[in-house]
Amino acid sequence: MRPGPDPEAVARALFLCMGLLRRRLRQTPTGDVLTFPQIAALSRLDRSGPATGADLARQEQISPQSMGATLGELEARGFITREQDPTDGRRILLSISAAGKREVTRRRSARVEQIAAGLVDFTDAELEQLAAAAPLIERLAYHL
Template sequence: MSEIRRAGGASGAGGKVAVRETATRLRVGVGAFQRRAREATTEGELTGPELTAMSRLDRRGPATTAELARLEQITPQAMGATVASLERRGLVAREPDAGDRRRSILTLTADGRNAVGSGRSALVDRIAAVLDASFTDEEIATLDAAALLMQRLADLV
């Protein structure tokens, strides 16, 4: 396996090429994964944006639609549509902000916490089955660590 070097490290210009190649592989791999995941999503299942918004509320606590939109780098209108869908399904609740009655604060409902906590969906089940059947324990541990790094990268891009 080739060594991956960081830009700005002792590797000089060669390191920047390796980092750029890694960035390209990530873009291609993540794009392919997203396309296949969208194809595999079943009717009524949480969409990627819905699950992401709920996960943010679970990890960070209550937030406004605008705050969630900023975190996901999308328009407040797009996040508003996502939140409206989650509200209709009873997964998030909206309450007036005590400090500013013009704003609404979103929180997960008990059903929303259960949905995030269970991590259950047809797609997650399918991914878990593929991991179990086709990857070693070491590879699964590597993907688990990579998933956390991918989330951090997504937050910084």
């Protein structure tokens, strides 16, 4: 047995508290005009850059047909653009538009403000602990 905290106990605690945090964030509306799959696809294009519809479907673990409908709505709202892949003219690359970036930024800002409001009563020491944990949680996310 390894010394120190039990990884399974830490995993359980993180799973429970992150689930609670996510549920609480979702309980407060941000004036979303988009569905969760639309937000996920738009956020992925913002973070990762241009991609094909098939790539996005694979990354979001949904069917290409569902992703096609999602992308059609995003394009109709002017949140994404389509262009031919410069390296393979048969493929279409999707990119986030300026309007899409504004929507992602607006939504993220609303959530950041919500979390910041929740941190108002935390002590400086508690804020330092959370700040130190954030990169570790991000690293964990990339290892999953």
